[in-house]
Amino acid sequence: MIQSIEQLCDFVDLSPDDLAIDFDSIFPFKVPKHFAEQIEKGNPNDPLLKQILPGLAERDVYPGFSPDPVGDLAANPQPSLIHKYHGRALLIASPRCDIHCRYCFRRHFPYEQAKKQHWQAALENIAQDHSISEVILSGGDPMTLSENSLVELIDGIEAIPHVSTLRIHSRTPIVAPHKAHRPTLLKTLSKSRLQTVLVVHCNHANELTPESAELMQQFRQSNVFLLNQTVLLKDINDSANTLSALSKKLFSQGILPYYCHLLDKVSGSGHFDIQKHQAWAIFEQLRQTLPGYLVPRFVEEIAGEPYKTLLIDPNSQDIKPTA
Template sequence: MMQPLAQLHKQLELNLDESLERETGFRFKAHTDFIERIEPGNPDDPLLKQILPIKEELRPHPDFKLDPVGDLNANPTPSLIHKYHGRLLLMASPKCDIHCRYCFRRHFPYGEQINQRHWETALQQIADDNTIHEVILSGGDPFSLAENAMVTLIEKIERIAHVRTLRIHTRTPIVAPSKAPRGKLLEWAENSRLQKVMVVHCNHPNELSDKTAELMSVYRLAGFHLLNQSVLLKGVNDCSETLAELSHKLFSQGILPYYLHQLDRVQGAAHFEVDDATAQTLKKTLMESLPGYLVPKLVREIAGQPHKTPL
């Protein structure tokens, strides 16, 4: 269940400034599954910091932009983003089950981009380009779509013979596991010819729970390869012990750490930025303390580059 900001205020015994939700222009949104993982009375809780509108978001910064990774320059048709060779991204939904304050698409014009009537054009473009072997469902969050509509879309992708892999980028299984799809999606996955990859998004070990563990085992059994991407966030996970614990906990739930992203420089998120020198020191400490398969790749997305840039 989604919870309004006013209720969070009472439940977490915090003195919150509710007017900032309106002033920032980016609505507060979180599911009770996520909120119950926050420590009451702790204004520095690492999960709370990811969702709470604060006045720092209103401070302008010349290097923080509306479209920091150049999505709109790689947008051949509404709903499609094509940046890298062999794969492209289909935006399946304008909604998410959480509003992350650092989101690189917090200013994205979803209204102009995502409409089911655009999908047919997008699917035709994929069918016409036999260099595309992987389709990535993104958004927003594809799991915020009605499950029937999402599976219908996936089945259309599967009918394109040169597509071999379906990848789903989703934060729902982490932030709202009790509402993540388990019906038709699993039925489809168990019988599909496609390779299936699910990249979840988890930034802090406290986001993982018994609920996420149970859900991940269900997805794994249905044939999904499970990976995680995190964003390096000041005051949330910029600590080597936290990141090491995150890797161990992800692995215990069957998920491999994939990327640790340097923050995309989106307007309103400058207070989350960790400098590159600190990020590299964190990476080195992780390499010294974890087996290689638990060290995520530290990367930055640079608009116009043909791949993510390692740091």
């Protein structure tokens, strides 16, 4: 880990005085060394640096931005469990992440509820609801759990007969691939009756490295299906060229682009937002230049909706389809 903002600035050859940093942010700075090593030295506009540096711009207040923009708390029937969509339940498996992304939609989530002691009740809730066939491990980041705890949790899910799919949402394989290398976990997944999907979170091609490629190969060899989700971020990846390069590099590592999320309007992140017509223009360019399987679904999450909503042409009057 890089221990402080000052250490990061030193590491990337930049002066804190030139970066409009908020040293007092309530959402603390955190970045692993592997991610910092991919930042271009001396470049204050590096797209990876902008994702992690607490900026004074986070203090700006924007209309429509709130602490819980996607309605997690309204769909939180008991500690650690979020049940929003039919057939799927999400377990907040860990209160921690290996990196703090400044745009994070859960930056204000009450993570004190994400405790191992709540797992049993959450699993009992899932066991009683036969409509649930897929369990999603999220967080925080489930890869911050110890390997033993993670395997114990997966064993508990596997013991529920009507659950057939395990989905793991994690940014750790991208930002700290060495930490996500878990031999016992891989063995567990390769032998599991559950179909497993690992949805990594990567926003820019520069985040993908030989180390992430090697790790992805290990997951694939363990029968894990690999998808990626991206957040569309102003001045970081808001161009068709940048997202096209990302899709191609993901595919070279065996990962298919899944979602490109329009920014969840969480307080403190307004400076990352782009207009829907700009997002639509990027999507159109991607469709014209990439094969369909490399074009992610552009979606937004609207609190209370029973599914994520596909972006449509802002000039069209069509009813929003399911993502």
